[in-house]
Amino acid sequence: MRKADEFTIANKPIASIDLMEKAARAFVQCFLKYEFDTSKSVAIFCGTGNNGGDGLAIAHILLANGYENIKVYIINFNKKQSDDFAINLQRIDESGCKKVILSRASELKNIKADLIIDAILGSGLNKPLEGEFAEVVKAINKLNKRIYAVDVPTGFPTEGIIIKEYNGIRAYKTICFQRPKINFFFPESAAATEKFEVVEIGLDENFIQNQSADFYLVEESDIKSMLKPRKLFTHKGTYGHGLIIAGDTNTMGAALLSSMACLHAGAGLTTACIPQSGLTALNTALPEVMALPRDGMSKLDNLEKYQAIAIGPGFGLSAESKNLLKSLIEGQKPLIIDADALNILAENSDWIDKIPVNSILTPHMKEFDRLFGKHEHWWERIQSAKIQAQKLNVVIVLKNQFTFICLPDGKVLINQTGNPAMAQGGMGDVLTGIIAAFMAQKYSSKDAAILACYLHGKAGDSLAKEFFVATASQVAQQIPKEILKLNKIY
Numbered sequence: 001m002r003k004a005d006e007f008t009i010a011n012k013p014i015a016s017i018d019l020m021e022k023a024a025r026a027f028v029q030c031f032l033k034y035e036f037d038t039s040k041s042v043a044i045f046c047g048t049g050n051n052g053g054d055g056l057a058i059a060h061i062l063l064a065n066g067y068e069n070i071k072v073y074i075i076n077f078n079k080k081q082s083d084d085f086a087i088n089l090q091r092i093d094e095s096g097c098k099k100v101i102l103s104r105a106s107e108l109k110n111i112k113a114d115l116i117i118d119a120i121l122g123s124g125l126n127k128p129l130e131g132e133f134a135e136v137v138k139a140i141n142k143l144n145k146r147i148y149a150v151d152v153p154t155g156f157p158t159e160g161i162i163i164k165e166y167n168g169i170r171a172y173k174t175i176c177f178q179r180p181k182i183n184f185f186f187p188e189s190a191a192a193t194e195k196f197e198v199v200e201i202g203l204d205e206n207f208i209q210n211q212s213a214d215f216y217l218v219e220e221s222d223i224k225s226m227l228k229p230r231k232l233f234t235h236k237g238t239y240g241h242g243l244i245i246a247g248d249t250n251t252m253g254a255a256l257l258s259s260m261a262c263l264h265a266g267a268g269l270t271t272a273c274i275p276q277s278g279l280t281a282l283n284t285a286l287p288e289v290m291a292l293p294r295d296g297m298s299k300l301d302n303l304e305k306y307q308a309i310a311i312g313p314g315f316g317l318s319a320e321s322k323n324l325l326k327s328l329i330e331g332q333k334p335l336i337i338d339a340d341a342l343n344i345l346a347e348n349s350d351w352i353d354k355i356p357v358n359s360i361l362t363p364h365m366k367e368f369d370r371l372f373g374k375h376e377h378w379w380e381r382i383q384s385a386k387i388q389a390q391k392l393n394v395v396i397v398l399k400n401q402f403t404f405i406c407l408p409d410g411k412v413l414i415n416q417t418g419n420p421a422m423a424q425g426g427m428g429d430v431l432t433g434i435i436a437a438f439m440a441q442k443y444s445s446k447d448a449a450i451l452a453c454y455l456h457g458k459a460g461d462s463l464a465k466e467f468f469v470a471t472a473s474q475v476a477q478q479i480p481k482e483i484l485k486l487n488k489i490y
């Protein structure tokens with residue numbers, strides 16, 4: 001983003017001070033959506049770099065928008081001022097806005113403000129907070145007021161490890177410029193900001209798009225261009241056959257959920273490979289799905305008739321399950337490997353290198369660590385996932401609030417759909433079934449993973465508008481509606 005700033009300033013008719021003004025306007029526009037009571041008092045804490053420069057510009061724009069009770073606190077510990085900060089400081093002096101210059105954290109006393117804007121340090125952070133900076137931030141957090149952070153909460157690293165002892169600003173909302181920072185997508189960021197919102201500031205989009213990067217956001221436009229319509233004269237054979245190898249005596253529901261999702265995401269045929277004890281449930285709950293009882297089987301025949309094979313949801317860890325997974329891995333047909341199948345792999349780590357290429361692994365954090373070793377930080381976990389996806393030539397779907405789809409070429413795609421209404425058992429089983437459906441419909445492993453994650457989360461988002469909790473079955477049933485919103489039938 002820093003490069004994009006420089007490129008925009010160098011190649012567009014805009015000076016850096018004007019870009020700062022634009023950024024500040026964008027911040028205020030967003031801020032006013034939530035904080036429209038202009039009688040509230042606002043304390044704006046500004047460092048002396050460009051983040052602080054933004055804070056000063058925000059102060060005068062808020063004044064122009066009717067906020068009268070604004071006080072700017074200049075955190076003058078660095079003594080070094082950026083050029084644009086200096087220009088905005090002069091502007092603030094001319095505007096008559098109240099200003100306090102702090103040379104030490106202990107000078108911060110008797111702050112009376114309803115709202116706080118944090119513009120002390122932004123993306124320029126180059127080391128953890130310590131000394132006076134740490135003290136002042138601690139005092140601001142202690143005020144227990146709603147804090148809006150400009151671009152980045154002070155002390156929060158935009159990329160790299162987020163330390164467990166995070167001592168930066170704890171913002172209510174971060175309004176960040178042009179693109180979210182990668183670290184906002186990790187659960188550890190919850191210590192720094194409850195929410196984040198991205199605002200456009202006019203950086204050169206062509207330049208940003210053409211930059212080679214490791215991380216990419218999945219957008220609705222990507223999904224629209226990937227989805228294929230269902231064509232006239234097609235039939236069940238056109239849309240492939242998905243095999244879901246799942247379920248055990250006490251976890252038959254996982255097999256049903258996965259099969260249900262495969263059905264609803266459009267596979268022409270779905271077969272559930274389950275223990276005999278699940279047949280009545282399957283035939284009653286999902287009459288469209290065929291059954292392949294697997295009791296006593298350590299190997300499956302005629303696999304060529306399936307275009308997608310998913311294994312793992314509620315599968316159990318029995319010797320029979322292990323043998324079946326081993327034979328499938330040796331079969332070298334791409335697999336979708338989830339849940340217990342991942343746990344079996346973790347117990348038999350010498351099989352990992354033999355996973356068929358183009359397979360898709362769908363671990364949540366714990367499953368991932370069981371497979372590839374314990375990780376203290378999400379940043380490190382993502383680096384490992386990147387390496388393993390490349391090494392094994394597979395797609396790794398690392399599931400969370402934001403799911404990371406790690407591709408064999410080293411790229412990581414971030415899925416942004418989904419919400420806490422989906423935090424309920426069975427949700428991953430549904431995701432596996434959706435991936436199987438897209439693989440059955442002859443999408444590549446990469447496209448199947450991207451489409452499935454997006455639509456799974458999108459279904460949850462639509463349901464969350466109506467329900468406090470979205471169940472896994474509801475999500476499965478919502479999938480065809482989500483596809484229809486983005487794609488024509490024929």
Ligand SMILES: NC(=O)C1=CN([C@@H]2O[C@H](COP(=O)(O)OP(=O)(O)OC[C@H]3O[C@@H](n4cnc5c(N)ncnc54)[C@H](O)[C@@H]3O)[C@@H](O)[C@H]2O)[C@@H](O)CC1
Binds near residue numbers: 023078125130201
């Ligand atoms: N044209 C641009 O570059 C734009 C930049 N913008 C703003 O500029 C910010 C980045 O500004 P800067 O690069 O000036 O950096 P900051 O304002 O984030 O930081 C200023 C200085 O603080 C020092 N510092 C870093 N870590 C520290 C620590 N732990 N303790 C004490 N001092 C520390 C560094 O020497 C750094 O140069 C962005 O976050 C954004 O808010 C926006 O105005 C949009 C346009």
Ligand SMILES: Nc1ncnc2c1ncn2[C@@H]1O[C@H](COP(=O)(O)OP(=O)(O)O)[C@@H](O)[C@H]1O
Binds near residue numbers: 417418421426456
């Ligand atoms: N808070 C959330 N926000 C977005 N997605 C979520 C959230 N909680 C769960 N999910 C999604 O639900 C799925 C849960 O998968 P998993 O933990 O394997 O569930 P299970 O084993 O119960 O089926 C993942 O795809 C995850 O992204």
